[in-house]
Amino acid sequence: xxxxxxxxxxxxxxxxxxxxxxxxxxxxxxxxxxxxxxxxxxxxxxxxxxxxxxxxxxxxxxxxxxxxxxxxxxxxxxxxxxxxxxxxxxxxxxxxxxxxxxxxxxxxxxxxxxxxxxxxxxxxxxxxxxxxxxxxxxxxxxxxxxxxxxxxxxxxxxxxxxxxxxxxxxxxxxxxxxxxxxxxxxxxxxxxxxxxxxxxxxxxxxxxxxxxxxxxxxxxxxxxxxxxxxxxxxxxxxxxxxxxxxxxxxxxxxxxxxxxxxxxxxxxxxxxxxxxxxxxxxxxxxxxxxxxxxxxxxxxxxxxxxxxxxxxxxxxxxxxxxxxxxxxxxxxxxxxxxxxxxxxxxxxxxxxxxxxxxxxxxxxx
Amino acid sequence: xxxxxxxxxxxxxxxxxxxxxxxxxxxxxxxxxxxxxxxxxxxxxxxxxxxxxxxxxxxxxxxxxxxxxxxxxxxxxxxxxxxxxxxxxxxxxxxxxxxxxxxxxxxxxxxxxxxxxxxxxxxxxxxxxxxxxxxxxxxxxxxxxxxxxxxxxxxxxxxxxxxxxxxxxxxxxxxxxxxxxxxxxxxxxxxxxxxxxxxxxxxxxxxxxxxxxxxxxxxxxxxxxxxxxxxxxxxxxxxxxxxxxxxxxxxxxxxxxxxxxxxxxxxxxxxxxxxxxxxxxxxxxxxxxxxxxxxxxxxxxxxxxx
Numbered sequence: 230x231x232x233x234x235x236x237x238x239x240x241x242x243x244x245x246x247x248x249x250x251x252x253x254x255x256x257x258x259x260x261x262x263x264x265x266x267x268x269x270x271x272x273x274x275x276x277x278x279x280x281x282x283x284x285x286x287x288x289x290x291x292x293x294x295x296x297x298x299x300x301x302x303x304x305x306x307x308x309x310x311x312x313x314x315x316x317x318x319x320x321x322x323x324x325x326x327x328x329x330x331x332x333x334x335x336x337x338x339x340x341x342x343x344x345x346x347x348x349x350x351x352x353x354x355x356x357x358x359x360x361x362x363x364x365x366x367x368x369x370x371x372x373x374x375x376x377x378x379x380x381x382x383x384x385x386x387x388x389x390x391x392x393x394x395x396x397x398x399x400x401x402x403x404x405x406x407x408x409x410x411x412x413x414x415x416x417x418x419x420x421x422x423x424x425x426x427x428x429x430x431x432x433x434x435x436x437x438x439x440x441x442x443x444x445x446x447x448x449x450x451x452x453x454x455x456x457x458x459x460x461x462x463x464x465x466x467x468x469x470x471x472x473x474x475x476x477x478x479x480x481x482x483x484x485x486x487x488x489x490x491x492x493x494x495x496x497x498x499x500x501x502x503x504x505x506x507x508x509x510x511x512x513x514x515x516x517x518x519x520x521x522x523x524x525x526x527x528x529x530x531x532x533x534x535x536x537x538x539x540x541x542x543x544x545x546x547x548x549x550x551x552x553x554x555x556x557x558x559x560x561x562x563x564x565x566x567x568x569x570x571x572x573x574x575x576x577x578x579x580x581x582x583x584x585x586x587x588x589x590x591x592x593x594x
Numbered sequence: 595x596x597x598x599x600x601x602x603x604x605x606x607x608x609x610x611x612x613x614x615x616x617x618x619x620x621x622x623x624x625x626x627x628x629x630x631x632x633x634x635x636x637x638x639x640x641x642x643x644x645x646x647x648x649x650x651x652x653x654x655x656x657x658x659x660x661x662x663x664x665x666x667x668x669x670x671x672x673x674x675x676x677x678x679x680x681x682x683x684x685x686x687x688x689x690x691x692x693x694x695x696x697x698x699x700x701x702x703x704x705x706x707x708x709x710x711x712x713x714x715x716x717x718x719x720x721x722x723x724x725x726x727x728x729x730x731x732x733x734x735x736x737x738x739x740x741x742x743x744x745x746x747x748x749x750x751x752x753x754x755x756x757x758x759x760x761x762x763x764x765x766x767x768x769x770x771x772x773x774x775x776x777x778x779x780x781x782x783x784x785x786x787x788x789x790x791x792x793x794x795x796x797x798x799x800x801x802x803x804x805x806x807x808x809x810x811x812x813x814x815x816x817x818x819x820x821x822x823x824x825x826x827x828x829x830x831x832x833x834x835x836x837x838x839x840x841x842x843x844x845x846x847x848x849x850x851x852x853x854x855x856x857x858x859x860x861x862x863x864x865x866x867x868x869x870x871x872x873x874x875x876x877x878x879x880x881x882x883x884x885x886x887x888x889x890x891x892x893x894x895x896x897x898x899x900x
Contacts, residue, residue, distance in 0.1 A: 271702065271813035273709040304814065389856065395863075420599075420856040423863040429817040430808045435612055439852040442608070443599040456808045459712070478710050589858040 262325070262504050264288070265318035266301035267311060269330035270428050276453035276473035277427065277490070278303070281329045281352075284492035291497050296504070307332025315340040319347045325503045327496070328352065330427070331396050337361060348508050350499060352492075353398055355579050357512050364495060367516030368398065369405035369578070370546045371488035372449075373553035374524050374539050375470050376409030378486060379417075379447045381535040382468055386416045389440025391433060391450040391457055392423045395593040397581045399451050404585045405553045406449055409542070411587060419588055420445055430456035441467055448483075458483050468530065475525040486539070487525030495521060514575060517547045554578065559586035600853045606846075607732045611807060613845025614744045615640075615799040615816075619823035620830070620837045621744075621751050622795020627827055628755065629788035630768035630891035634690025635675055636796050637820025638697020643668035643797025644804035645701040648708055648811045651801075657716040661740070661801050668797020669790045671697055676789040680782050683895050694820070702813040709811060716740070716806050740802050745838075747795070752834040764788060768889035771896040781896050796820065822871075829878030832889065836881065844874040 266285050270278035282301065289299050300323060305314045311333045318326050319340060325348040328337045334354035341349040341361040349361040357363050379388050388410060392399050403421060410417045420443060422436045433452050437460035440448060448469040450457045455476050461467040461483035471477070471487025495515070502508040515521035524543050527536045545551035556567030561584040567573060582592055619636055626633050646667030651660025675693050678684040718725075719742065721735040755761040764784060766774045771781045803819070804811055822844065830836035851866040859866075 273706065274812060275710055420858070422852055422855045423867065425864070425867050426817075428812070430810065430812045430815045431615075431803055431817055431819070434808045435608070435849060436852050438608060439849065439856055442601060442604045443853065443856045445856075454812050455710070455810060456812075459808060459810050463715075478712075590855075591860075591862065593863045 261295070262297045262500060263321075263323045264297055264299055264500055265315070265323035265326040266299070267305050267314050267318070267326065267328045267330075267333060268301060268303045269305060269307060269332070270453055271303050272301070274428055274453050275455050275476060276471075278329070278453065280474050280490045281327075281492055284490075284496050285327070287493040288496040288500055291493070292500060292504075297500060305333075309336065312336040312340055315349075316343070319344040323347060325350065325500060325508070331394070331398065348499075348503055355512070357510050359510055362499075362510045363512040364499075365398070365514050366490060366492075366521040367514055368488060368490075368522055369401040369553055370516045371522045371524060372402040372405035373409045373546065374543050375449060375486065375488065376406035376411075377413055377539045377542055378470075378527065378531055378535060379406065379449060380410030380412065380414035381538070382485070382531065383410075383414065383417060383445075383447045385444045385446045386414065387418050387420060387444040388447045388449065389437070389443075389445030390419055390421045391436045391440070391448065391452050392421055393427050393451045393453075394425060395423060395582075397579060400584070400592055401578060401581050402451055403588065404581065407588055408558065408585060409553065413538070421588070421590055423593055424452060426452070428453040430454045433457050434460045437461060437469075438464070455479060471525050477525070480526070481528035482530045484525075484528070485530050486527045489523035489525050491520055491523050494519070514579075517543060518549065560584070561586055561588060561591075599857050603729045603732045605849060605853060607736065609842060609846040609849045610733075610737065610741050611845075612849050613841040614741050615802040615807060616819050616823050616826065616844060617799075617838060617841035618740075618744045618747060618802065619796045619799035619820060620826040620841060621747055621834060622792040622799070623823055624827050624830075624832055624834060624837055625751065625764070625795075626788045626792035627892055628768045628832060628889055629764050629785045630771055630889050630894065630896075631679065631785050631789055631792075632686045632690065632893040633672065633675055633693070633789060633792055634687060634824065635672070635693025635697060635820075636792075636823050637816060637818065638694035638700075639668040639671050639793045639796035640697075640800035640803075640820045640823075641701040641814070641816045642671045642697045642704075642800065644800030644816060645705040645708070645811060646797065647801025648713055648804040649704060651713045651805055652708060652711055655714050657714055657805055660713070660805055661798060664797040664801030664805075665794040666797070668793040668795070668800065670793070671700075672789050672793025672796070673786075675793075676786045679895070680786055680789075683897060686893050686895070698814060705811050705813060709813075711811065713805050713809050713811075715809075738806050740798075740806060748834050748838045755834065765889070768891055771891045771894070775896070775898060781898075785896070796823070799823070825875070826878075828888075829875060829882065831878075831882040831887075836878065840874055840878050843877055844870050847873050 268278040272282040302314045327350045329352045331353045337351045353365045354363050424432050433456040437457035441464045446467050450472045458469045458479040461469045468485045469483045475487045552572045554573035556571040557569045558567040560566045643664035647660040647664030650663035651657050678689045679686050716738050724735040725731050767784050775781050826840045830840045847870040851869050
């Protein structure tokens, strides 16, 4: 009991110290804006985290390193650890903190409530607050372009998909890629493997090999490392796409194109807003049109006409005249989701946890 | 659901590849623990081996030298553990955990310039026409050298522990270091050698991941395999053949669950994902009902004056 009382006292002391520190932090923010980033992987993963980090460094370069200071922490597990990392950053005087993975959503909500003077930006989630904004990219627009290329390029009509964690973003990507592959190649079949991780090169390599053994000659991936591309290269005659980053070191084949996340313009805009005092919470979802989702160069392995078709879709999406989820689309069980000509609304897309008709298997819940 | 898409021969061939890294690391740890030392730093030694092997293979263009360097890297790191626990008499559990953390950090430091680089390919052993045999060809005669090296290592370890005098001495040190010391055996020296062997094996296992199985360098790429190796040794009741069985079971269920997922089997993916861990533990626990326990001096500090 004594021990418990002691630890309670210690906890209370820490809490008091935290309040003191955070008010101190608020006073110290006049000269240099401190920007914190929380990353789920290492900054040189070649994919997701690397591009967040590169965008962050571009932001510093653009605004000037005399005006902003970048602090970041890599390899932060999704969950309570993230809360600790963000609390630490806030205590150390960060003015705005970007948490860059879906699993940081609830930790960000919690930490944001504790530090009302600090701005929080959470990537790929849907929860917001007075001092917490959400931002995400419409990766499914890029998946539509990938699906088109994949559908044309497959000769075995089997496309392998390495899925990461069962959240709407990943399911949207699968659906979008499938619909567009199916559109150009009605015989196409998707084989999907869930890995329950954003990055584990050994697992990703095993998954890619399994898919190739089962006849896939196109591999799409939603995991962050280049291991699937390495496996595709080893197998020969198999193509894949860069994920989150360009992964150009595997071009022109097996990497025939890529989805590139370009967060820099957004980061510049938001950090400048903090500096001007004009920062407001919002929930944005940008796509190919603003450049947040980029399509990496389509290499010469892809025939000219296929490339032209893919770019056409890209342009149509960018100009707003085409939405990747345009009816008629049925759900997996055959029920109607979108009527002819109907376009999916963002609310449904944000919570999309179902497959469209034609995809086998079930979405893990 | 389409089971015909799963080719059993290819499945077995890939399970051998998936099992090799954890098997080599576990055999090393088995020898270490047989000598009475609990080294929880397997993960750290593996990842250090992975990056050392990768760096040297890229630098020299020779995967063979890479593996040699990996074994060296793992052994050097384990020597740190040996100094801490055998000379400074530090706590083995704490030192081992520290070794893992240190290894992870050190490897990402060394590996910074090696991200995105492709290592030289490791050639498969050429068995000529044997490799083209149906079924047997892909399973037995179409692997990289390390798969065979791993199997030979298991056999040698088994023979060493069972038939050689040195093996008996090693076990004696692990069972009762005071008695071994009284008989005039150099307990500390033997334990250091066992620790170094464990480190070298962990390094080899790590390099197998970075040079063959993936092959590329990424921070933290061993992804917890070292912990699986540690668990395997315990669940295998410190018996080399059971380590082999456990590793193949683990690799097998890992590859099988990927295959089942890809084939669209109606079992939910979350159950399939946990199956390798679950099944391996259940089988090995059931098997360890015979009374073969841990080495009696496992994890205990030895000093000649005590």
